[in-house]
Amino acid sequence: MSNLIREKCKSLRLAYVADIYEQIPFENPEQYISALLQQELEHREVAKGERLIKKAKFMNEKELKDYRWSEHIRLPPQLDRESLESLYFIDKKENLILTGAPGTG
Numbered sequence: 001m002s003n004l005i006r007e008k009c010k011s012l013r014l015a016y017v018a019d020i021y022e023q024i025p026f027e028n029p030e031q032y033i034s035a036l037l038q039q040e041l042e043h044r045e046v047a048k049g050e051r052l053i054k055k056a057k058f059m060n061e062k063e064l065k066d067y068r069w070s071e072h073i074r075l076p077p078q079l080d081r082e083s084l085e086s087l088y089f090i091d092k093k094e095n096l097i098l099t100g101a102p103g104t105g
Contacts (some may be wrong), residue, residue: 030037
């Protein structure tokens with residue numbers, strides 16, 4: 001890509017267009033522009049998610065599959081491990097708060 005095009009993309013704040021414009025198949029001008037802008041939006045969303053996670057300064061990433069279940073874990077009567085791991089509460093738009101003594105992670 002010429003430096004002129006790269007500079008124009010930079011001026012327009014189209015950060016990803018300069019990198020992806022050659023990868024978009026061209027069928028007609030409308031399809032091309034639509035696909036190019038869609039890719040720009042998708043790249044921005046990914047970058048935004050990564051930026052927000054970084055800004056949150058999470059100490060480290062944790063996943064339920066790595067969780068150490070023990071007999072000391074107590075759940076409400078209406079909830080068991082399998083239903084917790086199924087993440088059903090997300091579909092119901094419910095919150096889940098896990099608490100523990102200091103130092104438990």
